[in-house]
Amino acid sequence: MIQIPCPHCGLRNETEFHYGAEAGVAYPDPNALTDSEWTKYLYIRANPKGWLAERWVHFAGCGRWFNLWRNTITHDIGPAYLPFTTQPKSPGNFGQEGSEA
Amino acid sequence: MREVRFSFDDIIYRGHQGEPMAAALLRSGLLSITNSTYHGRPRGVVGLGVEEPNALIQMVTGAQESMLPATMIELVDALAARSLTGIGSLPESPDEARYDKTNRYVDTLVIGAGVAGLQAADEQLRAGREVLLIDDKPGPGGHLRDVALDLPSALRDVLTHKNITYRSRCTAVGLYDQNYVVAIERRIDNPGNSAPPGWSRIRVWHIRADRVVLAPGAFQRPLIFANNDRPGIMLSHAAATYVAVHGVRIFSRAVVATVDNQGYRDAVRLHHAGVQVQGIYDARPRAGGPSVKAARAAGIPIRFRSTVLDTASNAEGACRSITIQDLDTKETFQKDADLLAVSGGWTPIVDLATHIGIKPQWSEKHAAFLVSHSTDRLCSAGMLAGDFGGDDDPLAFFGPALDSTQARCAYIDLQRDTTLHDLRRAVGAGLQSIEHIKRYTTIGTAHDQGKTSGMLTIGALCQLIGDDQSGISGMSPADVGTLSYRPPYVPVPFAAFAGRERGQLSDPIRITPLHQWHVEAGAVFEDVGQWKRPWYFPRPGEQMEDAVRRECVAARQGVAVMDASTLGKIDIQGPDAAVFLDLIYTNMFSTLPEGQCRYGLMCKTDGIVFDDGVTTRLGKNHFLMTTTTGGAARVLAWLEEWLQTEWPDLKVYCTSVTEHIATIALVGPKSRQLLQELVTDIDLSKDAFPFMHTRFTTIDGIRVRIARISFSGELAFEINVAWSYARHVWERLWALGSAYDLTAYGTETMHVLRAEKGYIIIGQDTDGTQTPYDLNMSWIVSRKKEFIGKRSFQLPYLKATGRPQLVGLLPLNNDEIIPEGAYITVHNAQKDEYGKTRHIGYVTSSYYSPALGRAFALALVDDGLSRMGEEVAVPIGNKVLHATICDSVFIDKDNIRRDS
Amino acid sequence: MTNTQETLAPGTIGRRRAATLPEQPPQLWKSAKPKKAYDAIIVGGGGHGLATAYYLAKNHGLTNIAVLEKGWLAGGNIARNTTIIRSNYLWDESAAIYEHSLKLWETLEEDLGYEMFFSQRGVLTLAHSVSDVRSKRRNFYANALNGIDSEWLTSTEVKKLVPIINISPDVRYPVLGATYQPRGGIAKHDWVAWGYAKAASDLGVDIIQGTEVTGFDIRNNRVQGVFTPRGAIAADKVGLVAAGHSSLLANLAGFSIPIQSRPLQALVSPLLEQVLNTVVMSGAVHVYVSQSHKGELVMGAGTDAFNSYAQRGGFHVIEHQLAAAVELFPIFSRAQVLRTWAGIVDIAPDASPIIGLTPVESLYINTGWGTGGFKATPGSGWVMAYTMAHNTPHELNKPFALDRFVTGHLIDEHGAAGVAH
Secondary structure (H helix, E strand, C coil): CCEEEECCCEEEEHHHCEEEEECCCCCCCHHHCCHHHHHHHHHCCCCCCCEEEEEEECCCCCCCEEEEEEECCCCCEEEEECCCCCCCCCCCCCCCCCCCC | CCEEEEEECCEEEEEECCCEHHHHHHHCCCCCCEECCCCCCEECCCCCCCCCCCCEEEECCCCCCCCEEHHHCECCCCCEEEECCCCECCCCCCCCCEEEEEEEEEEEEEECCEHHHHHHHHHHHHCCCCEEEECCCCCCECHHHHCCCCCCHHHHHHCCCCCEEEECCEEEEEEEHHHEEEEEEECCCCCCCCCCCCCEEEEEEEEEEEEEEECCCEEECCCCCCCCCCCCEEEHHHHHHHHHCCCCCCCCEEEEEECCCHHHHHHHHHHHCCCEEEEEEECCCCCCCHHHHHHHHCCCCEEECEEEEEEEECCCCCEEEEEEEECCCCCEEEEECCEEEEECCEEECCHHHHHCCCCCEEECCCCEEECCCECCCEEECHHHHCCCCCCCCCCCCCCCCCCHHHHCCCEEECCCCEEHHHHHHHHHCCCCCHHHHHHHHCCCCCCCCCCCCHHHHHHHHHHHHHHHCCCCCCCCHHHHCCCCCCCCCCCEEHHHHHCCCCHHHCCCCECCCCHHHHHHCCCEEEEECCEEEEEECCCCCCCHHHHHHHHHHHHHHCCEEEECCCCEEEEEECCCHHHHHHHHECCCCCCCCCCEEEEEEEECCCCCEEEEEEEEEEECCEEEEEECCCCHHHHHHHHHHHHHHCCCCCCCEEEECCCCEEEEEEECCCHHHHHHHHCCCCCCCCCCCCCCEEEEEEECCEEEEEECCCCCCCCEEEEEEEHHHHHHHHHHHHHHHHHHCCEECCHHHHHHHHHHCCCCCCCCCCCCCCCCCCCCCHHHCCCCCCCCCHHHHHCHHHHCCCCEEEEEEEECCCCCCCCCCCEEEECCCCCCCCCCCCCCEEEEEEEEECCCCEEEEEEEEECHHHCCCCEEEEEECCEEEEEEEECCCCCCCCCCCCCC | CCCCCCCCCCCCCCCCCCCCCCCCCCCCCCECCCCCEEEEEEECCCHHHHHHHHHHHHHHCCCCEEEECCCCCCCCHHHCCCCEECCCCCCHHHHHHHHHHHHHHHHHHHHHCCCCCCECCCEEEEECCHHHHHHHHHHHHHHHHCCCCCEEECHHHHHHHCCCCCCCCCCCCCCCEEEEECCCEECCHHHHHHHHHHHHHHCCCEEECCCCCCEEEEECCEEEEEEECCEEEEEEEEEECCCCCHHHHHHHCCCCCCCEEEEEEEEECCCECCCCCCEEEECCCCEEEEECCCCCEEEEEEECCCCCCCCCCCHHHHHHHHHHHHHHCHHHHHCEECEEEEEEEEECCCCCCEEEECCCECEEEEECECCCCHHHHHHHHHHHHHHHHHCCCCCCCHHHCCCHHHHCCCCCCCCCCCCCC
16 A cells, blocks of 8 residues: 655545556647557557656545656655646656666 | 363363463473374474464364464463364354454554564654554563563563553564555454454554564574474474473473574573483584583583484374484484474564565575665664674574485475475476475465575575586575565455455445435335445336336336436536537537536547436536436546646536435426426426426425436436435425326336437447447537547547447347347358357347337447348347347437427 | 366365375476577567467477576466466457467367366356346357357356355345356466476477566667677567566567556465365456465455556555455455465556567567466467467457557457456
């Protein structure tokens, strides 16, 4: 049972949240894309081994969506940030390529 | 100490209240407790605690739990148990015990109340932190308890500090991310007892701690030699404790085999308790320190560079004599003994640390894997951290060289009956990884998860692989690493983890405010998600089909009423609400006039229909959306996701009001007449109140909103009222309704009525692969605007021909209801050479229609809309039904009744 | 071979003594050192990878091939699953490939000359609500047309088959019926892997452990080999069969796949007397359980909720399924959880596998088996071998091509996979 740092409610157990996969995938203009590009938006999401910026929604609490960095190997949690704010640097990106915590 | 009597394998024994059953059995002379699982060899008690590999018992009294080590059973009077040969049994009698859970958030969790744990707790308390201290034994002290020494007063005082919570018999079974610990507290003094009424017998602790201190201590490990499994061969610390503390007097002569100074300490204890210690056989070349001195002072013979090679047994299979081998000369000699106390070294308990992915480090100095992890949040203490007490110099020695015959009875995992021979075979087969070895030999897979056998395996493996490789005298355990341990640290009954989540508490039950009325009216219920919905209302003597027919007739010819309160309702407000709905729904909603309702369909970005419902415009910037019963939460989540993560500039505010507003559907040609008696303030006539309009009014001063929405296709009025007033309104309808022969109807009738009109049910006539076009709803797809999912209709497969399309089906035999889910083939379909029959679709909804006087169905058929009139086949087992494809609307195609 | 514990006749609860398992052969596989070049390389030494190598050698005569495993052989999901085998999937395409796999299972021990305790003890999938019954009956009818053995059982018939099940109407979600595939069952997962490994090794396949693929040699959009810490290895064909690491490998090769990796947990009990002689799965009550030959209860449920490569999951997932298990099987109340663990499962948007060509020539991929890969081990290896040998998919895996995510022709097994197993 990991804890997720909701920016509004603080650290809460993961069962209060729903997972939203990779963060920062904006809804594109559907009419400007080929089938290949459109389906990339539909179906491809990052799946890294290491730090991932991902989305969560606190459905059992404030109901708000937010993003955070999390390490998919260690489950360490990095900075959380609200939608439409600047994404903080990945905790792993400090001079190390593909670092695994 | 109170004397108690208990029975084991139907023999009565005496013991002391609270002492371990293993001690009482030993004291009574029972050396051989059971036979081993696969080899049938006699086995006895080996250890002191949960590391016990042999003495597994089945409780006959109390909760009748199985596969428990006798070392952890605390005696009470009249306890009964029996031995097991490694296979547990599950009693068929119901488990009456109660189990529960507790959640704790603590500053510091200290795992282990031995000296190191108590010292760590003390330090934390001095730093002003609140401490939770847990230990799996009935009392604190760890090894001090084993040697019957009192705690120093400083440590004793820790336990009574105001900021400490101490729980005995509380075993940490799992360490998880972010300092989450699961622990099991056995809340009564032993599992053989029934708990007092209202007490849980096992409580699961969910602990989140800012800091965790791991002070679990260590187990002794045995040695690998021939016939090392006989009753009377025990870990030396356990043997000494049974003799010196628990008064076990059955041993007259003992031999001690050791690789460290612990063997000397235990030899001295045995000696002072009256056992004749024939000798200490130490694999090391020399040893020093107070315990060695004490052994010499007691006159115990000591021989270095020697160890046990083999043992012989008496008639009962218990240990009778020991063969000692000089490790340098290889010469052997015999010693008679009925107790062989083995000190193969201390193995710190690394399990919990490995749960979280910490890799223990091999220390040659300690001849052990240690966890020296130390951060603010998690640290180890005591033996786990390498604090072994100071005066020792253990040797990483696991046993003498054995030939192949000897290897076959040199046990590594006593529960699994796996021997050195099995290990050699594994290595010979090409396996080198410790994980392979484990799977090949099953070492470490028994109830004890290899607590005493794990390190032995690693040590023996090093010797084997080292021998095979040229130039390398031996691999080091550092190269092998530990076995992977997994939660739970000890076996835990399923029921403990199930806790209170049983029966009706296993999932919440959702009911409407009319539920009690339905119950009293004799409704038969169905589960729709978590909701209980009336399925049908049988009158005395009616079967389901009778009730449904009666309800359908009432709805189409008289007036009937249904509780539709479970439908999802979402209040949507804001200046951009209309624009937002245009993006969400496939059809236009911004053009919907105030006071009117419109049916809408919504698709995911992949173009697939996922929910539908009628949405009403209550004001310029105010809509009330309805969703399917099962889809309510999903749809609200969908709306919020778009608003918050894609279109934050849209000013739209959504609120779930599913449980604020109850909905009563009054349906049938006489519905207007009945309702007008109740609703006097507004004109319900067709011109004043057309189909798909809504009006506010009051009933007995209660504000209600009535909408002319019809899922049945009849003249119908949906009364929306606050949840807590619903029962009142419902009963008012019923009081007036008797004059109209008002009939309650349930979900089955609702299904029939809507199917007669060709109205889909999401999740029944759709299966997550339909576009609106597949459902013959191209009319609902706006050409004028962009909406979620539209782009995907252009994908090749979504616009291909041959897709399944929603059609109606009329069985040739009017009375034959085609089973739902049945697959449809062409008229004369045959099996191919693989035994398969090609299908062209399947039946989604199928009922008997009293209105039509016959059976009918809805189906998804490949290119169905181009196949009107085609006769098709529906194979059901050995029979074949026949049906004709037709339009999906069966009744009142021009909607005259609905719009009346 | 010593006697093995017979499978109970359906409908009996018995108390049998344990008998020893058969002895393993003295030589399993030779751990090889990598050559400079091979005709084909399989990346991933799990069940599917080893099966692919075997069938490449056996069916297509390609023996100059290697299996590269970054850890210890068969240490991934093949070592961690709950061993359920069945083929009664909903969609024709799925049913076909799983049924092909089941037919291979039925002669596998003989084909490989290796005991795997393959036991066709039947698989029950329970239905707990009116809509649940409806969708499972659809599955049942679909199976009938696809020639897959499938029966519909009432709750009374379920009780007869599995006496320890609770079919009381008073429980929260009562059993209303079930589909039953008699030819489904279980097998000993490690032995399946070793059987394939031994057979492949005997045919000349190089099995190379401790060797991670760190890059691909791709020139003119054609793969020429792989890079490893032990040096470069050339190959005419490369197959990616590494569940849990498919995305990473694909990314290394320059393309992306619609896969998300999640933890899937499982657990066993200590040895118990045989009480359960059939595999039982339930979506609503969310658990699947069987009892192994040795006597352990083997259980699992759904994945944890977020992406992870940690091979561990949250404890709450375990607790829920234990509550579910005790509801369905009250006799399990005192059964104990002995050990929990997790694998990493690769999940595609339609919960169906991805098998076939990639955007890179001569590079093939096999992934997306999610929570249901074990049962497909023979079939998956078989079609992957075909695809690699012929540079074109077999009829059976054509529908599972990567490009279905561009055409929109997904094969949605979410519902039909029940509790997704």
